Amino acid sequence: MTTYIVLINWTDQGIRNVRDSTKRLDAAKKLLGDMGGSFQNFFLTMGDHDLVAVCEAPDDAVMARFNLSLGMAGNVRTRTLKAFPEAAYREIIGSLG
Template sequence: MTTYIMLINWTDQGVKSVRDSPRRLDAAKKQLEEMGGSFREFYLTMGEYDMVAVCEAPDDAVAARFALLLGTAGNVRTRTLKAFPEAAYREIVATIG
């Protein structure tokens, strides 16, 4: 599984119905599970982003499809980062000539 960091902001629509956001989070978790992925961690944050999620997906296409599906509901906007674990980081750096 590949790890992805999702930086999430509410849209005007999403923040107006913030009381429904835990239900929307549960639905998103279920949706990602049905696509073969999972949420590893989720945080409400203060600062530039409203929420941060650490997710796993089988591949980039699933992660992209999931991010697009989240956006179609109109409650959040996401920025998705592909994350390399420390072992992969060390391997990548070691191959630099």
């Protein structure tokens, strides 16, 4: 599984309906689960982003479909980072000439 950091901001629609956001989170977790992925962590944050999720998915295409599905609902906008765990980081750095 590949790890992704998802930076999330509510849209105007999303913040107007913020009381429903926990239900939307549950639906998002189910959607990603149905696609073969999962949420590892989820945070309400202060600063440039309203929410941050750490997710796993089988591949980039699954994560792209998931993010597009979230965006189509109109409540959030996402920015997704592909994350390399420490072991992969060490391998990559160690392979440098």
